[in-house]
Amino acid sequence: xxxxxxxxxxxxxxxxxxxxxxxxxxxxxxxxxxxxxxxxxxxxxxxxxxxxxxxxxxxxxxxxxxxxxxxxxxxxxxxxxxxxxxxxxxxxxxxxxxxxxxxxxxxxxxxxxxxxxxxxxxxxxxxxxxxxxxxxxxxxxxxxxxxxxxxxxxxxxxxxxxxxxxxxxxxxxxxxxxxxxxxxxxxxxxxxxxxxxxxxxxxxxxxxxxxxxxxxxxxxxxxxxxxxxxxxxxxxxxxxxxxxxxxxxxxxxxxxxxxxxxxxxxxxxxxxxxxxxxxxxxxxxxxxxxxxxxxxxxxxxxxxxxxxxxxxxxxxxxxxxxxxxxxxxxxxxxxxxxxxxxxxxxxxxxxxxxxxxxxxxxxxxxxxxxxxxxxxxxxxxxxxxxxxxxxxxxxxxxxxxxxxxxxxxxxxxxxxxxxxxxxxxxxxxxxx
Amino acid sequence: xxxxxxxxxxxxxxxxxxxxxxxxxxxxxxxxxxxxxxxxxxxxxxxxxxxxxxxxxxxxxxxxxxxxxxxxxxxxxxxxxxxxxxxxxxxxxxxxxxxxxxxxxxxxxxxxxxxxxxxxxxxxxxxxxxxxxxxxxxxxxxxxxxxxxxxxxxxxxxxxxxxxxxxxxxxxxxxxxxxxxxxxxxxxxxxxxxxxxxxxxxxxxxxxxxxxxxxxxxxxxxxxxxxxxxxxxxxxxxxxxxxxxxxxxxxxxxxxxxxxxxxxxx
Numbered sequence: 001x002x003x004x005x006x007x008x009x010x011x012x013x014x015x016x017x018x019x020x021x022x023x024x025x026x027x028x029x030x031x032x033x034x035x036x037x038x039x040x041x042x043x044x045x046x047x048x049x050x051x052x053x054x055x056x057x058x059x060x061x062x063x064x065x066x067x068x069x070x071x072x073x074x075x076x077x078x079x080x081x082x083x084x085x086x087x088x089x090x091x092x093x094x095x096x097x098x099x100x101x102x103x104x105x106x107x108x109x110x111x112x113x114x115x116x117x118x119x120x121x122x123x124x125x126x127x128x129x130x131x132x133x134x135x136x137x138x139x140x141x142x143x144x145x146x147x148x149x150x151x152x153x154x155x156x157x158x159x160x161x162x163x164x165x166x167x168x169x170x171x172x173x174x175x176x177x178x179x180x181x182x183x184x185x186x187x188x189x190x191x192x193x194x195x196x197x198x199x200x201x202x203x204x205x206x207x208x209x210x211x212x213x214x215x216x217x218x219x220x221x222x223x224x225x226x227x228x229x230x231x232x233x234x235x236x237x238x239x240x241x242x243x244x245x246x247x248x249x250x251x252x253x254x255x256x257x258x259x260x261x262x263x264x265x266x267x268x269x270x271x272x273x274x275x276x277x278x279x280x281x282x283x284x285x286x287x288x289x290x291x292x293x294x295x296x297x298x299x300x301x302x303x304x305x306x307x308x309x310x311x312x313x314x315x316x317x318x319x320x321x322x323x324x325x326x327x328x329x330x331x332x333x334x335x336x337x338x339x340x341x342x343x344x345x346x347x348x349x350x351x352x353x354x355x356x357x358x359x360x361x362x363x364x365x366x367x368x369x370x371x372x373x374x375x376x377x378x379x380x381x382x383x384x385x386x387x388x389x390x391x392x393x394x395x396x397x398x399x400x401x402x403x404x405x406x407x408x409x410x411x412x413x414x415x416x417x418x419x420x421x422x423x424x425x426x427x428x429x430x431x432x
Numbered sequence: 433x434x435x436x437x438x439x440x441x442x443x444x445x446x447x448x449x450x451x452x453x454x455x456x457x458x459x460x461x462x463x464x465x466x467x468x469x470x471x472x473x474x475x476x477x478x479x480x481x482x483x484x485x486x487x488x489x490x491x492x493x494x495x496x497x498x499x500x501x502x503x504x505x506x507x508x509x510x511x512x513x514x515x516x517x518x519x520x521x522x523x524x525x526x527x528x529x530x531x532x533x534x535x536x537x538x539x540x541x542x543x544x545x546x547x548x549x550x551x552x553x554x555x556x557x558x559x560x561x562x563x564x565x566x567x568x569x570x571x572x573x574x575x576x577x578x579x580x581x582x583x584x585x586x587x588x589x590x591x592x593x594x595x596x597x598x599x600x601x602x603x604x605x606x607x608x609x610x611x612x613x614x615x616x617x618x619x620x621x622x623x624x625x626x627x628x629x630x631x632x633x634x635x636x637x638x639x640x641x642x643x644x645x646x647x648x649x650x651x652x653x654x655x656x657x658x659x660x661x662x663x664x665x666x667x668x669x670x671x672x673x674x675x676x677x678x679x680x681x682x683x684x685x686x687x688x689x690x691x692x693x694x695x696x697x698x
Contacts, residue, residue, distance in 0.1 A: 015494075111654035149556075194555045204628065232495075245537050252657045259505055276492070374536050374677075375536055375538050377498050377520060378532070378535070378538065379538075379541075379546070380497075380519070380521040380524070381496050381497070381498075381519040381521075381523075381524055381530050381532075382524055382546065382549075382550035382606065382610070383521055383524035383550045383551060383554050383557075383610070384521060384546075384549055384553060385553070386519070386521065387520055388549065389521075392546075392549075393538070393541070394538025395540065395541075396538060396539060396541045397540065399540035400539075400540065402561075403540075
């Protein structure tokens with residue numbers, strides 16, 4: 001069995017590298033960009049394709065990624081622009097949020113957006129050496145053509161739409177987002193992945209975040225791709241002294257979605273506030289591996305996950321918080337909760353704390369279960385019908401995270417998307 | 433008998449709003465109610481008293497339709513309908529209200545939303561139009577004042593972070609908004625200080641009407657000083673051992689429950 005699995009992994013890796021070789025010369029970019037691609041391909045070859053036997057990938061639906069074609073969708077800028085125009089005419093794009101500048105990428109190609117606050121460059125390589133647990137980020141470094149590069153000095157509000165069109169069906173799309181905030185800068189960033197190609201499509205995204213001293217990033221992430229998409233995003237954030245990184249993650253779409261994330265709290269007083277929800281139905285698989293590394297004194301993590309698994313879906317969230325010997329005075333809080341609604345559904349939650357210093361305040365908790373019968377009876381005893389009562393309780397469950405979305409327009413959108421994932425639950429504007 | 437009508441003077445017989453007959457209930461294989469009969473007519477206030485573990489809360493839950501209780505025999509009807517076959521939500525819409533001894537906290541569910549949804553469910557059942565947000569607020573505002581509840585409560589999650597007394601007042605607020613035909617109030621007086629007791633009692637009394645009945649489940653007669661019952665029943669060992677008027681509650685206060693349990697044993 002092990003031999004077969006190894007062979008299979010080797011075959012997948014061969015296929016990735018073969019697809020890469022077949023397109024490498026035609027991918028855009030400077031010589032240094034090509035060198036970076038080669039370096040990424042070499043790294044992946046050295047590390048190898050992930051295995052479900054590795055605890056880190058245990059709950060990922062690797063097979064969905066192994067069935068993919070890795071060759072990027074062959075779309076030109078003109079085709080992407082035409083696709084965007086068509087989507088705009090059809091009203092298929094989410095409404096713009098007041099005060100936000102929008103950048104749009106279609107099938108990984110930059111189409112439109114304000115250059116006043118951001119650069120949308122040809123991929124120019126990455127100086128981030130992805131570790132083994134973030135290895136799928138290397139796919140993007142190998143294949144991506146464009147990158148959304150945001151350098152913020154001051155204050156900005158930006159929305160980046162990564163659209164996957166039908167033109168990418170059967171191929172792969174590589175969105176890439178690189179964010180750098182100068183000291184003291186503030187950014188509200190909406191990162192949204194959407195699009196529903198009509199055949200199996202791989203969307204492999206990587207995101208790098210570099211927050212300077214006392215910078216503040218509010219990062220709203222919505223994954224709402226169609227069911228034919230196998231989606232993986234790899235995120236690496238470095239947070240400097242007194243900088244704050246706020247994440248609001250919402251995973252609703254794709255047939256399979258995997259998030260691999262690493263946050264390094266590198267300076268004294270750095271903090272991350274990671275609030276995420278996932279809602280699965282049918283046979284969706286949503287899996288997140290989040291590692292937060294406290295590497296400096298007085299750093300802080302606040303981590304919340306709420307997931308509802310309906311029908312036969314599977315959700316997993318693993319949150320590992322490592323507090324090093326160099327991080328006295330750190331605080332860490334984890335609250336992971338899952339609600340199983342479907343008879344064939346599954347939720348796996350793994351809170352993990354590794355503490356290697358004294359003077360730490362840390363708490364973690366995880367629970368998975370079904371709707372509380374006592375709460376349900378209370379609502380029924382007030383005359384609410386059963387469907388309404390159940391919907392209300394599910395809504396309240398997700399509310400722990402939804403109510404932390406401080407952009408009213410986006411929150412309304414997130415609530416609409418969440419309701420769409422919960423059978424028979426209307427959008428209820430009731431969260432206190 | 434365990435009934436009520438023969439022990440209290442009622443001059444105008446009328447059909448019972450609630451009629452419980454020889455009800456036997458088991459919980460976890462254990463017999464808890466062993467033949468309870470109780471008849472409540474419109475306009476009446478009954479007090480159901482008894483020691484801990486006597487089955488008072490079980491009776492309230494069974495009548496409200498809480499799952500987990502095995503009804504082995506007997507019947508319960510509400511306005512002539514078989515109550516025990518109705519879903520809890522249908523019982524509520526028919527006009528039965530249970531005030532919980534331990535109201536649950538529901539984080540994330542807004543008090544005002546629950547009240548409005550519950551009220552409109554009841555109104556639909558009665559063939560009335562639903563209230564819009566403005567109409568609802570106008571209605572609920574007067575009720576919150578009566579219950580000395582700050583309006584900010586409406587925007588908070590149901591019972592979350594409320595003190596014990598606030599939870600009980602919130603239960604009565606819900607009752608005032610829903611205006612049920614029959615209110616079963618399970619130890620609404622427990623955990624209340626004297627001021628809160630008066631407020632809760634005022635709320636209950638404000639709802640007394642010729643077409644409405646109230647069953648107060650309580651250990652003590654203190655609440656009955658404020659909400660004077662027409663009938664008092666003593667439930668012990670799963671049966672109603674004695675029924676009478678208010679003087680029975682006063683006698684219980686003096687002599688305790690052992691007196692009645694002892695008589696029954698004899």
